[in-house]
Amino acid sequence: MAAIKKAYGYITRIKEGEPQVLVFQHPIKEAGIQIPKGTVEAEEDPYYAVIREIREETGLMNFNVEN
Numbered sequence: 001m002a003a004i005k006k007a008y009g010y011i012t013r014i015k016e017g018e019p020q021v022l023v024f025q026h027p028i029k030e031a032g033i034q035i036p037k038g039t040v041e042a043e044e045d046p047y048y049a050v051i052r053e054i055r056e057e058t059g060l061m062n063f064n065v066e067n
Contacts, residue, residue, distance in 0.1 A: 007049035008037035009065070011058065022058065 011022035023033050036057040040049040047065065054060055 005040035005046065005049075006037060007040050007046050007053055008035055009050045009054050010035055011054065011060070011063065024057070 013020050013022075021035075023035055026032060026034050036054045038049070038053040038056070040046050044052075047067070051065060054063065
């Protein structure tokens, strides 16, 4: 069985001189507070999986990815 690959991204910004990290409460309360993340699909490059997950889970469309 192949390992399941996960992709995740920390979304940060500086607001009023202070760094912030985007987190959200998962719709399933027991899942808790999370960052955008998910499974890398078959044949998908992890870099593009991060972009897809951020778009799907936050609705953000314009952002920079640094690795």
